[in-house]
Amino acid sequence: MMSMLTPWVRRLLIANVAIFVLSAYFLPYLYRDFVLIPELLWQRPWTGISYMFLHGGWSHLLFNMIGLFFFGPRLEQRLGGPDFLKLYFLAGFGGAAFSFLFEPGAAVVGASGAIYGILLGFAMIWPRERIYIWGVLPVEAWILVSIMVGASVYMGFGGSGGNTAHFAHLGGLAFAFAYLKWRDFRRGSAQRDFKRRMEQAAEPSAGLSDRAQLARWGTIRLDGLHELNREEVSHLLEKAKLLGPRGLTPTERQFLDRMAGPSGGR
Known part of the structure; x- marks a missing residue:
């Protein structure tokens, strides 16, 4: 000892x-x-x-x-x-x-x-x-x-x-x-606090209001996505409209951000 x-x-x-x-x-x-x-x-x-x-x-x-x-x-x-x-x-x-x-x-x-x-x-x-x-x-x-x-x-x-x-x-x-x-x-x-900052850094929409986040995710072009991604995006968009963006997990928000892309559409 x-x-x-x-x-x-x-x-x-x-x-x-x-x-x-x-x-x-x-x-x-x-x-x-x-x-x-x-x-x-x-x-x-x-x-x-x-x-x-x-x-x-x-x-x-x-x-x-x-x-x-x-x-x-x-x-x-x-x-x-x-x-x-x-x-x-x-x-x-x-x-x-x-x-x-x-x-x-x-x-x-x-x-x-x-x-x-x-x-x-x-x-x-x-x-x-x-x-x-x-x-x-x-x-x-x-x-x-x-x-x-x-x-x-x-x-x-x-x-x-x-x-x-x-x-x-x-x-x-x-x-x-x-x-x-x-x-x-x-x-x-x-x-x-470090984890929260890392999550925000991974989510381009983290600094936006709920309305702005929903609007950004609403620009995702579903017809240009793979069938599996299209089903997941549709499901998450419905969930976000029902519960608000904060009702999604960090992983789910990051997924929608990737689908939206840096220019707001994909």
């Missing part, structure tokens, strides 16, 4: 480790100035992103970076660098947004929201991929993410989360899901 490190995964790993070391050992004020306190987000808007690069300790950092290391490269390869980066930061900001809604007074640090978004993206694309917990217990990706969602909901709303920012996890999951669905819709819309 592990892939070679991709450019943005490598940069994010380096940035997270470097900022943690600086904040923990050399520049402790970074923690003070860049930690997320959701109720102060309006006064400190940069913390909606900066908190993602701070961590509460080595174990916190290690857990998040392991997730990024194992699941990030393959997802970046699939989505492409720009979309992967958007997913990462939107999921992280989603963690800040949910913390603002549900835990406004809590101090929040860590890339967990972004990492949960990465895990969700992985599970949405490869739901049946087996992930080995502790290297020995195989769990399919969709089951693992379902367990994570359930645990975050239970511990967050049940009040038994301790010092873990479960609402940040839920925000990362929710924003990642919304972004990936929007991305799929956008890509599908682009494909539909």
Whole structure:
């Protein structure tokens, strides 16, 4: 499952480790100035992103970076660098947004929201991929993410989360899901638009009004056609008069356009 490190995964790993070391050992004020306190987000808007690069300790950092290391490269390869980066930061900001809604007074640090978004993206694309917990217990990706969602909901709303920012996890999951669905819709819309343009390019009459299309097809000389084509044209003309040009399939409209020819008659 592990892939070679991709450019943005490598940069994010380096940035997270470097900022943690600086904040923990050399520049402790970074923690003070860049930690997320959701109720102060309006006064400190940069913390909606900066908190993602701070961590509460080595174990916190290690857990998040392991997730990024194992699941990030393959997802970046699939989505492409720009979309992967958007997913990462939107999921992280989603963690800040949910913390603002549900835990406004809590101090929040860590890339967990972004990492949960990465895990969700992985599970949405490869739901049946087996992930080995502790290297020995195989769990399919969709089951693992379902367990994570359930645990975050239970511990967050049940009040038994301790010092873990479960609402940040839920925000990362929710924003990642919304972004990936929007991305799929956008890509599908682009494909539909491309197909429509190709169909219009193949139909000389596509830019005409219904009346003009019918008039153009009406110029087809039936007596000059082969018997089979004559029967098909007659059938389609009757159908077009009854249902309108949009009642024909693209293939049927293209056939009538070919029969009409570039000069409007054949």
